[in-house]
Amino acid sequence: MKTLVIAEHDNTRLATATLNAITAATRFGGEVDILVAGHRCDAAAAQAASLAGTRRVLKADAAHYADALAENLAVLIRGMAGSGGYRAILAGASSFGKNLLPRVAALLDVAAISDVVAIDAPGRYQRPIYAGNVLVAVESDQPLDVLTVRTTAFDPAATGGSAPVEPVASGPDLGLSRVTGRELSKSERPELGAAAIVVSGGRGLGSGENYQRLLEPLADRLGAALGASRAAVDAGFVPNDYQVGQTGKIVAPGLYIAVGISGAIQHLAGMKDAKVIVAINKDPDAPIFQIADYGLVADLFEAVPALTAGLA
Amino acid sequence: MENALKILVPVKRVVDYNVKVRVRSDQGGVELAGVKMSINPFDEIAVEEAVRLREAGTASEVIAVSCGGAACQETLRSALAMGADRAILVESDIELQPLAVARLLQAVALREQPQLVICGKQAIDDDANQTGQMLAALLGWPQATFASKVLPGDGTLTVTREIDGGLETLALKLPAVVTADLRLNEPRYATLPNIMKAKKKPLEVMPAAGFGVDIAPRLRHTRHAEPAARKGGIKVADVAELVNKLRNEAKVI
Numbered sequence: 027m028k029t030l031v032i033a034e035h036d037n038t039r040l041a042t043a044t045l046n047a048i049t050a051a052t053r054f055g056g057e058v059d060i061l062v063a064g065h066r067c068d069a070a071a072a073q074a075a076s077l078a079g080t081r082r083v084l085k086a087d088a089a090h091y092a093d094a095l096a097e098n099l100a101v102l103i104r105g106m107a108g109s110g111g112y113r114a115i116l117a118g119a120s121s122f123g124k125n126l127l128p129r130v131a132a133l134l135d136v137a138a139i140s141d142v143v144a145i146d147a148p149g150r151y152q153r154p155i156y157a158g159n160v161l162v163a164v165e166s167d168q169p170l171d172v173l174t175v176r177t178t179a180f181d182p183a184a185t186g187g188s189a190p191v192e193p194v195a196s197g198p199d200l201g202l203s204r205v206t207g208r209e210l211s212k213s214e215r216p217e218l219g220a221a222a223i224v225v226s227g228g229r230g231l232g233s234g235e236n237y238q239r240l241l242e243p244l245a246d247r248l249g250a251a252l253g254a255s256r257a258a259v260d261a262g263f264v265p266n267d268y269q270v271g272q273t274g275k276i277v278a279p280g281l282y283i284a285v286g287i288s289g290a291i292q293h294l295a296g297m298k299d300a301k302v303i304v305a306i307n308k309d310p311d312a313p314i315f316q317i318a319d320y321g322l323v324a325d326l327f328e329a330v331p332a333l334t335a336g337l338a
Numbered sequence: 339m340e341n342a343l344k345i346l347v348p349v350k351r352v353v354d355y356n357v358k359v360r361v362r363s364d365q366g367g368v369e370l371a372g373v374k375m376s377i378n379p380f381d382e383i384a385v386e387e388a389v390r391l392r393e394a395g396t397a398s399e400v401i402a403v404s405c406g407g408a409a410c411q412e413t414l415r416s417a418l419a420m421g422a423d424r425a426i427l428v429e430s431d432i433e434l435q436p437l438a439v440a441r442l443l444q445a446v447a448l449r450e451q452p453q454l455v456i457c458g459k460q461a462i463d464d465d466a467n468q469t470g471q472m473l474a475a476l477l478g479w480p481q482a483t484f485a486s487k488v489l490p491g492d493g494t495l496t497v498t499r500e501i502d503g504g505l506e507t508l509a510l511k512l513p514a515v516v517t518a519d520l521r522l523n524e525p526r527y528a529t530l531p532n533i534m535k536a537k538k539k540p541l542e543v544m545p546a547a548g549f550g551v552d553i554a555p556r557l558r559h560t561r562h563a564e565p566a567a568r569k570g571g572i573k574v575a576d577v578a579e580l581v582n583k584l585r586n587e588a589k590v591i
Contacts, residue, residue, distance in 0.1 A: 121500070124467050126471075127471075128467070128468035128470075128471035129471040129475040129481065131472065132471070132472035132475035132476050137436070137557050138436070138437075138466075138472075140465065156359045156462070157462065160563070162562050163560045163562075164557050165557065166556070166557050202511050202514075203481075205508055206496065207505075207507035208506050209504050209505040223590070256520065265504060266505065281588075281590040301590070304580065304584070317570060318570065318571055320574050320580055320584070322573070322577070329577055333581065336581040
């Protein structure tokens with residue numbers, strides 16, 4: 027029972043979501059192939075080959091794969107699925123996977139299954155719906171399933187493999203779209219989706235200046251990633267890629283510190299699987315306190331600097 | 339208006355954003371009896387964007403389309419009250435999964451020949467985030483998902499997308515499919531006069547069976563459950579107690 031994992035990468039390094047997807051693919055119990063489609067992507071392919079559980083790395087190297095455009099990749103993957111005899115095609119449920127895999131599924135005339143959190147058997151999956159308030163068991167009798175997997179539900183694949191890298195023929199350049207610009211956040215901090223500790227801020231911080239002044243020193247002290255509620259992103263305190271929640275990033279760190287976040291269900295959907303949740307909010311009735319392990323009812327403008335100092 | 343766009347906007351009827359859903363005792367689904375239903379919030383953003391493009395003279399017509407039971411007419415009236423020009427209900431009483439909806443929308447697009455489809459990026463009931471991408475695949479059109487900015491040009495569309503690492507800008511050839519993210523716009527509230535006017539706008543009902551496409555469900559949703567509720571913890575008195583608990587009880591720092 028073979029599976030194909032679609033690697034997400036920048037031609038040099040794999041995204042961590044791909045490591046989680048490889049672990050999910052091993053739950054099918056068979057051989058795992060990894061497709062690295064990119065341009066001058068030898069480094070990414072070599073990293074994929076070093077991962078435990080990989081049977082082989084299939085490398086499609088062409089200029090029209092440089093930017094991971096869904097139109098070109100979907101046609102390539104459709105061709106490989108036809109000849110490869112795969113039981114499942116998987117990718118992480120990141121913006122890359124969510125953009126690409128439904129397109130692949132439609133080309134293959136199969137249903138896609140999004141945000142899978144458990145693979146009980148081939149064709150037997152579990153996924154959250156209604157912002158994580160309901161978990162549904164999904165059964166498929168399709169010969170081929172197309173899945174995006176929630177990264178927090180599967181450990182990242184370990185290194186220690188030495189799979190061969192085999193070139194595969196490129197598909198056509200459809201020329202339907204092209205990337206004209208990217209504004210990527212640059213940060214020395216851990217990736218939000220994979221961090222052990224997340225410090226997250228909400229509307230209660232009042233401004234972007236306050237967010238930086240209060241939360242960055244705390245995150246620096248803890249080696250934490252920074253996150254935010256939708257309200258804080260909408261208000262322009264931080265960029266969109268900080269958002270944690272139903273429609274933002276899903277995180278499950280060991281420690282999640284929610285500062286000035288009231289706790290709308292859409293936010294809780296993105297962080298309620300954290301091992302330990304701390305909430306700091308001046309409103310004792312804020313819903314975040316209902317799920318927090320440690321709640322501190324306090325003025326965050328005093329409590330956060332004191333916490334940062336207290337951790338020294 | 340010669341080059342103005344005809345825009346198709348698919349809308350879905352879902353359990354209202356503010357409702358706390360409950361699983362039915364037979365685990366076959368969530369309780370829908372007596373529950374408030376609304377237009378999917380992301381679809382509302384899609385309608386708003388299309389109406390703004392028409393108001394700016396970039397679009398000539400905005401057509402709202404919904405696939406589902408007769409009650410979806412309410413959802414379409416919401417879109418009409420926001421400013422859509424006319425509406426189409428593709429009526430079906432069977433459960434429609436994303437691939438089936440994409441196939442029906444493909445059939446509507448082939449009939450209506452829009453240059454642009456703007457969908458919500460996901461519906462807040464099944465959280466699938468699939469239909470727009472599937473529709474783009476079936477039509478062979480380019481796609482721009484998670485859009486936070488849409489700028490039409492001459493035969494092209496420039497779209498800024500919210501991606502994991504930040505923002506990405508794509509240039510697409512038209513026709514194209516765009517899916518709306520939260521920050522694309524803030525939808526207007528329908529005014530009472532516009533709600534009244536919407537009642538008189540054309541709403542065409544077409545049986546799904548008439549399109550002759552395969553809409554049978556491909557997946558079975560066999561068991562619904564509420565995840566184990568997280569237990570609330572304790573309130574700490576001050577920062578010193580918090581640090582102590584994190585160090586010595588939770589041992590996470």
